[in-house]
Amino acid sequence: MDLLNTLVDKGLRRELPTREEALAVLATSDDELLDVVAAAGKVRRQWFGRRVKLNYLVNLKSGLCPEDCSYCSQRLGSKAEILKYTWLKPEEASKAAAAGVAGGAKRVCLVASGRGPTDRDVDRVSKTIEAIKEENEGVEVCACLGLLSDGQAERLRSAGADAYNHNLNTSEGTYGDITTTHTYADRVDTVQKAHAAGLSACSGLIAGMGESDEDLVDVVYALRELDPDSVPVNFLIPFEGTPLAKEWNLTPQRALRILAMVRFVCPDVEVRLAGGREVHLRSLQPLALHLANSIFLGDYLTSEGQAGKADLDMIADAGFEVEGTDTTTLPEHRADASSCGTGGGCGSGSVCGSEEPAPAQPAASDAARTDQARTDLVAVRRRGAGTDLAPNA
Secondary structure, three states: OHHHHHHHHHHHOOOOOOHHHHHHHHOOOHHHHHHHHHHHHHHHHHHHOOEEEEEEEEEEEEOOOOOOOOOOOOOOOOOOOOOOEOOOOHHHHHHHHHHHHHOOOOEEEEEEOOOOOOHHHHHHHHHHHHHHHHHOOOOEEEEEOOOOOOOHHHHHHHHOOOEEEOOOEOOHHHHHHHOOOOOHHHHHHHHHHHHHOOOEEEOOEEEOOOOOHHHHHHHHHHHHHHOOOEEEEEEOOOOOOOOOOOOEOOOHHHHHHHHHHHHHHOOOOEEEEOOOHHHHOHHHHHHHOOOOOEEEOOOOOOEOOOOHHHHHHHHHHOOOEEOOOOOOOOOHHHHHHHOOOOOOOOOOOOOOOOOOOOOOOOOHHHHOOEOOOOOOOOOEOOOOOOOOOOOOO
């Protein structure tokens, strides 16, 4: 298949595909799916071998968010029956993080609901970062606290944070359809603040919110322009009690095509298989490891994930290995650049080629969608941080 040969060649050279090529990946048929996975897998192995980085989420503050993001179970007005609690104490958060580290996690992601942190919140999270670093040598800490004000990224960096996550989520053109309490530009600004402070920037997307193929390509190209070191690919978890509860637009095959497209556009970036993988990929999760080089271990913020041991078994059975804390995740050219906060080799130049994007036709399997809620696939988290029950790690 000429398209895939071209994309592999470009990926091995870190060259940006054309928009037409990216759209063509999303439009491939199910008959071509294994060829697409194999091609993107060559690019993944070129830059990351067969290593899988494990990340572990600690939800520092759950629910009661004033923002109205339609996809979020913690949003203003959400009727989802999730855990709700205020800030964990640093020692509580450190204990929660230790469970993930014991399970093999190399990075701990500290997340708090809300529009953005106050300076007092930054102080609180800084103490948590210091507590985790003291107990776990070599473990990376990423903060995800919402929109940052001037100087806050620098303070987090001084406290020992290695990275900051703030996802773009969807294209600029459709952002206003899912959130009205802040803008797409606000999100871009926070990613740039983190980058400028010397933090490793982490920014990704959510697929399955009713967006078009063009929207998906738009957000992934915008991410390449921002040049984060890691790109989490989330698949919408349609919580009952949220506006998108009936958005079941994904099939396992489409989810794999989306991951492959992200890998081709950002070949040497840590592509992280994130929320919703169990819900939408289901039994095809192991195939996704040929595309993504990073996953979350165990549970998510407000939903339960696959058992931590099942994650580890899946990685081993698929012929991959867990990346240790003594290994640098990023390829050398990116690691050298990100260490000084200047970004790396995903590329921040203009889009190659000037072709007009061809309209992408949905694959046959993508038409087999349902507007019925699948409560059997979405389990609300009832263990771990904020509870007295042992975490899943």
